Amino acid sequence: xxxxxxxxxxxxxxxxxxxxxxxxxxxxxxxxxxxxxxxxxxxxxxxxxxxxxxxxxxxxxxxxxxxxxxxxxxxxxxxxxxxxxxxxxxxxxxxxxxxxxxxxxxxxxxxxxxxxxxxxxxxxxxxxxxxxxxxxxxxxxxxxxxxxxxxxxxxxxxxxxxxxxxxxxxxxxxxxxxxxxxxxxxxxxxxxxxxxxxxx
Numbered sequence: 001x002x003x004x005x006x007x008x009x010x011x012x013x014x015x016x017x018x019x020x021x022x023x024x025x026x027x028x029x030x031x032x033x034x035x036x037x038x039x040x041x042x043x044x045x046x047x048x049x050x051x052x053x054x055x056x057x058x059x060x061x062x063x064x065x066x067x068x069x070x071x072x073x074x075x076x077x078x079x080x081x082x083x084x085x086x087x088x089x090x091x092x093x094x095x096x097x098x099x100x101x102x103x104x105x106x107x108x109x110x111x112x113x114x115x116x117x118x119x120x121x122x123x124x125x126x127x128x129x130x131x132x133x134x135x136x137x138x139x140x141x142x143x144x145x146x147x148x149x150x151x152x153x154x155x156x157x158x159x160x161x162x163x164x165x166x167x168x169x170x171x172x173x174x175x176x177x178x179x180x181x182x183x184x185x186x187x188x189x190x191x192x193x194x195x196x197x198x199x200x
Contacts, residue, residue, distance in 0.1 A: 001089070001166065001169045001170075002084075002085035002086045002088075002089060002166050003085075003086065004086045005084050005086055006083045006084055006086050006087050010083065010087070011086070011087060011090055014079050014083065014087045014090055014091050014094070015090055015091070015093075015094040016094070017075075017091075017094075018075040018079065018090070018091040018092075018093075018094035018095045018098065019094040019095065019097055019098040019103075020098060020103070021071050021074065021075055021095055021098060022071055022072065022075065022094060022095030022096060022097060022098020022099045022102070022115060023098035023099070023101075023102035023103050023104050023105075023109070024067070024071060024098075024102075024104070025047050025102055025104060025105055025109065025110075026063070026064045026066075026067030026068050026071075027039050027046075027047035027048055027049065027051065027052050027064045027068070027110065028040075028047055028105070029067070030052060030060040030061075030063050030064045030067070031052060031055070031060065033060070034057050034059070034060040036052070036055045036057055036060060037055075039051060039052065039055075042054060042055055043055075043195070044195070046110055046111065047105070047109060047110045048064065048068060048110040048111060048113065048114060049061045049062070049064040049065035049068060049114055050145040050146075052064045054195070064114075065114050068099065068110070068114035068115050068118070069114040069115065069117055069118030069121070070118055071095055071098075071099070071115060071118070072092055072095045072096060072099075072114075072115040072116070072117075072118035072119035072122065073118040073119060073121055073122035074122075075091040075092060075094070075095040075119075075122075076088045076089075076091050076092045076095075076119055076122035076123055077122050078091070079091035080122075085166065088122075088123065089123065089166075089167065089170050092119035092122070092123060092170065092174075093170060093173065093174070095115055095119065096112050096115050096116060096119060096174055096177070099112050099115040100112045100177070100181060111149070111178065111181040111182060112174070112177065112178055112181065113135075113145075113149040113152070113153075113178060116131075116152075116153070116156075116174050116175075116178060117131055117132055117135065117152065119174070120156065120167070120171070123164060123167050123170070124160075124163060124164035124167060126163045126164070127156070127159055127160055127163045127164040127167060127171075130155075130156075130159040130163060131152045131155070131156045131159060132152070134148070134151050134152045134155050134156075134159075135148035135149060135151065135152040136148065137151070138150075138151035138152070143196040144189065144194050144195075144196055146182055146185035146186075146189065146194060147189065149178060149182060149185075150178070150179060150182055150185075150186070153174070153175035153176075153178035153179055154175060154179070156171040156174070156175050157171040157172045157175060159171075
């Protein structure tokens with residue numbers, strides 16, 4: 001963990017602002033912009049890019065991915081530039097919390113994978129790249145998005161030990177949360193019923 005150098009009240013404000021940013025549901029926004037209907041009534045009902053892809057609209061899915069990753073990365077970069085590393089990590093955590101518990105959707109959000117990866121890229125590009133490549137490798141082999149997410153979440157703390165030691169604790173927390181939010185996916189993987197990438 002980084003040294004705490006920012007005043008507690010300032011950190012509280014950072015957390016609140018990052019949470020509100022993280023709460024922006026880009027999947028819902030893109031589904032409406034592209035006329036795809038209510039995303040929560042499609043596929044898995046999740047608001048993330050993978051479920052947007054199940055509508056068959058790759059552009060909307062890509063823009064959702066950028067938005068969800070970008071809000072985590074943006075929160076980290078701004079907090080770091082204005083205050084420091086302690087605020088940056090808190091901002092990343094708060095943006096992730098906003099995505100999975102968004103105030104705008106009655107605290108029923110996504111599973112946080114894109115926001116997690118965007119946060120790691122902003123915290124440490126080598127760490128973020130390693131996590132993204134882990135996701136890509138696992139997803140490419142099994143053609144299941146959730147296996148990529150689970151692999152990236154599990155290995156992120158390992159990559160952090162090597163590439164960004166100050167982020168190990170954050171990686172453990174975020175990675176554990178991703179595994180918890182993917183409980184139903186894990187059950188479907190074990191049952192052989194988890195949808196594959198590109199499946200509508």
